[in-house]
Amino acid sequence: MVLSLTTSFVFSQSNSFIPGKQWKDTDGVHINAHGGGVIYDNGTYYWYGEYKTSGRSGNTSLQGISCYSSKDLYNWENEGIVLKVENDLNSEITKGCIIERPKVVFNKKTGKYIMWFHLELKNQGYNAARAAVAVSDSPKGPFVYKKSFRPNKGVWPMDFDDKFKSASIGENRLKSWTPEWLEAIKNGMLVRRDFDKGQMSRDMTVFVDDNDKAYLIHSSEDNLTLHISELTDDYLDFTEKWTRVAPAGHNEAPAIFKKNGIYYMITSGCTGWDPNEARSFRSKSIWGPWESLGNPCVGRDAELTFYSQSTYILPVQGKIDQFIFMADRWKPDNPIDGSYIWLPIKFDKEKPVLNWLGTWNLDVF
DSSP, X not given: OHHHHHHHHHHHOOOSBOTTSOOBOTTSOBOOOEEEEEEEXXXXXXXXXXXXXXXXXXXXXXXEEEEEEESSSSOOEEEEEEEEOBSOTTSTTBTTOEEEXXXXXXXXXXXXXXXXXXXXXXXXXXXXXXXXXXEESSTTOOOEEEEEEOTTTTOOOTTOOGGGSSOOTTGGGOOTTSHHHHHHHHTTHHHHHTTTTOOOOOSEEEEEOTTSOEEEEEEETTTTEEEEEEEOTTSSSEEEEEEEESTTSOOEEEEEEEETTEEEEEEEOOOTTSOOOOEEEEESSXXXXXXXXXXXXXXXXXXXXXXXXXXXXXXXXTSTTOEEEEEEEOOTTSGGGOEEEEEEOEEETTEEEEEOOSSBOGGGX
């Protein structure tokens, strides 16, 4: 009997990635960590994500944020729910709110693990558009919820022209998606609209730079413009330094990494749960200017990002400047069935490239 169990365990071990296929944890259950991010801590990777349930209601948060751990990136052990939704109806993270795209980073100064995520308040659809933060003493949690923000309340972007700080005549009557309306967006119409209550924060990620400065990169202005907001030294608030990326470009799902001193970002367009063509950017400074590089995907289904959407870019430990593109295949009708697309990032000169691989392992690096 012992021999049989041991053999079964050995056979269940994985040694490769199979993008888009059901990915089971060490208990044989499909991994439930959607829209996630990964950190590496003391020899172990930790994967955090949205814990989805079955049926359309599964797109709301009925349990919280899950965590899985791995030594090799192939085999993941379920660590359970590390940030639980609450039964208190007065709580911002009450059961039935929307929690998306959790990202955890370690703060060297405080010794704390900091989790940021996109929060929508219960029964308010996507109108709240808040960035929320929680803290833990351990990568395995539990994380304690702190608060949520509309970032940069009462603060103009660093490079915002003074002439755009006042509304232009008749801008509120412009027809959506006309050239005039898009120009007004670029000139800060929605920045001005949200100036007093804080800027929107929907799809987001967190990036820690070489100097330990951390940034929240978030889709704002009704998903029309990305914002990059510097976090305070404890990673729990905003410094009031922020900028806009690709105004009126309609980007979401940002994922960012740095290679040879150059910052790269991969995003998607905005088509709800449906896949679309990815975009890529690069910059010599986190503050820009950001140069558009076009779609990083090549080959069959490249125009649909292989039926997935970016969520995070994972540096591979022990491999200099090697990165894994993490993405989700969403299943809005039954979210728990959503699968994952992990692919190695290659480069064509200064442009990141994603080729489809039906199966692969870390030897590609």
